[in-house]
Amino acid sequence: MSRRNSNKKTSFVRFLGLLFMPLLAGGALGAYFAFCMYSNFINGIDNSVLSEVEIEYGHPITVDSFFTRVPANTTFITNVGLIDTGKLATYQVFLDCGGHTVSSILKVVDKTAPTADPVPVDMFCGPAPDPKNLVKNVFDLTDVTVEYAEGTPNLVMNTGEMSIPVKLTDTNGNSSIVEVPFNVKDDHTPPVITGIKKFEHVAKDKELLEKDDYLAGVKATDDYTSVVKVTVDASKVNQRLVGQYPIYYTAIDKAGNKTEVQSTVTVYRTYNGGVTTSTKNLKLAKQQAQKVIKKVIKKGMTDVEQAMAIYYWVHHNVYFLRGTTPYKGWEKAAYYCLKNKRGSCYGRACACKVMLDCLEIDNFLICRKKIPGRAIHYWNLVKLNGEWYHCDVQIYINTSRWVFDFMATDKEINKHDTHLFKKSAFPKRATKSVQKYIDIKNGKIKKNFPYKKK
Numbered sequence: 001m002s003r004r005n006s007n008k009k010t011s012f013v014r015f016l017g018l019l020f021m022p023l024l025a026g027g028a029l030g031a032y033f034a035f036c037m038y039s040n041f042i043n044g045i046d047n048s049v050l051s052e053v054e055i056e057y058g059h060p061i062t063v064d065s066f067f068t069r070v071p072a073n074t075t076f077i078t079n080v081g082l083i084d085t086g087k088l089a090t091y092q093v094f095l096d097c098g099g100h101t102v103s104s105i106l107k108v109v110d111k112t113a114p115t116a117d118p119v120p121v122d123m124f125c126g127p128a129p130d131p132k133n134l135v136k137n138v139f140d141l142t143d144v145t146v147e148y149a150e151g152t153p154n155l156v157m158n159t160g161e162m163s164i165p166v167k168l169t170d171t172n173g174n175s176s177i178v179e180v181p182f183n184v185k186d187d188h189t190p191p192v193i194t195g196i197k198k199f200e201h202v203a204k205d206k207e208l209l210e211k212d213d214y215l216a217g218v219k220a221t222d223d224y225t226s227v228v229k230v231t232v233d234a235s236k237v238n239q240r241l242v243g244q245y246p247i248y249y250t251a252i253d254k255a256g257n258k259t260e261v262q263s264t265v266t267v268y269r270t271y272n273g274g275v276t277t278s279t280k281n282l283k284l285a286k287q288q289a290q291k292v293i294k295k296v297i298k299k300g301m302t303d304v305e306q307a308m309a310i311y312y313w314v315h316h317n318v319y320f321l322r323g324t325t326p327y328k329g330w331e332k333a334a335y336y337c338l339k340n341k342r343g344s345c346y347g348r349a350c351a352c353k354v355m356l357d358c359l360e361i362d363n364f365l366i367c368r369k370k371i372p373g374r375a376i377h378y379w380n381l382v383k384l385n386g387e388w389y390h391c392d393v394q395i396y397i398n399t400s401r402w403v404f405d406f407m408a409t410d411k412e413i414n415k416h417d418t419h420l421f422k423k424s425a426f427p428k429r430a431t432k433s434v435q436k437y438i439d440i441k442n443g444k445i446k447k448n449f450p451y452k453k454k
Contacts, residue, residue: 277329312443
């Protein structure tokens, strides 16, 4: 090759170098710039995605929840439709950001406290109402418990207008306070029951007392409520068995103030023994009885000493005269006997009864079984020292003087053939004799009498 040709090749190569080198350099530079731009794009996506996302319990899942700025053409890869936002849980969620995949941790949380409206309370002082009844329109996506925020208030002693906080707490521990207005009226006065009376009934009567009979004429009034319902408990009454039974009347006002009053149903055996027929005559008989009681009853006497004083007085001051006593109503017989100082066994027994009643000593009239050819006889069954004993002001036990039986057992009273009675119809009587402690002739109770401790 000639030197001239060699120079031409060299010049052509230089020409090509000068022509393509800028192009190659420009392409490389463009590629570099494109790579940088893409890297910045990816970095921008990665920087905008949140590594951990919290979504409220029960709320929908949306793309914008996962980014500070949502990249274009972003869609879910994870099927979020299968995620139950009604359960507190943690999930990993994948998203496609225009061909670039990112992921984030999704936490379903509950930070919303329940809400409710207060129910104002206007009440009388008493037990605090159930807090569940103090709110309405309760809203939350979970179950809500309702309780007093500061413990159950004392609305018995605290009265007036006040606001009481009620706390609402959902299943996830979120809570809120609802202030409930209260107007508590002061009422510590129990109702008053009126119209209660004592009942008397003859055993084995065909027409027995019903519940409505006990409530007839009975009512209860209250300083706040004009009428209060009265209930009666007569479950202990046996109208077919002689005895004295308690009945209980109860009235409760709206504030919870309670009144209980006890009365009695006295069941007698036969022949109107002890059954009151006239309240007027009963009043008169008690007036006569109080005159005697003032004379013979001393302060500090026991029930045994009081009963002895009554029987001793009747035995020595009321003359026995058969057939003189009216038999229509025991109270009339008692009044006649005490006023006129004479009477039959019935009248004398009735005189003892009315004085025992005035002293609130439980007692019954007993009528002897009918015996052909024999007159009817009455005496008393009296509860003394906690037990029932026979007391008969009438009977004599020897031919030298008239004496009476006091606190006799069945065995002791049955030594007289005039004291036959149906034992099963009366309360159980005492079986242990106390006669050695009793001075019948002088009407005294000895100091060593075995009194029971009350």
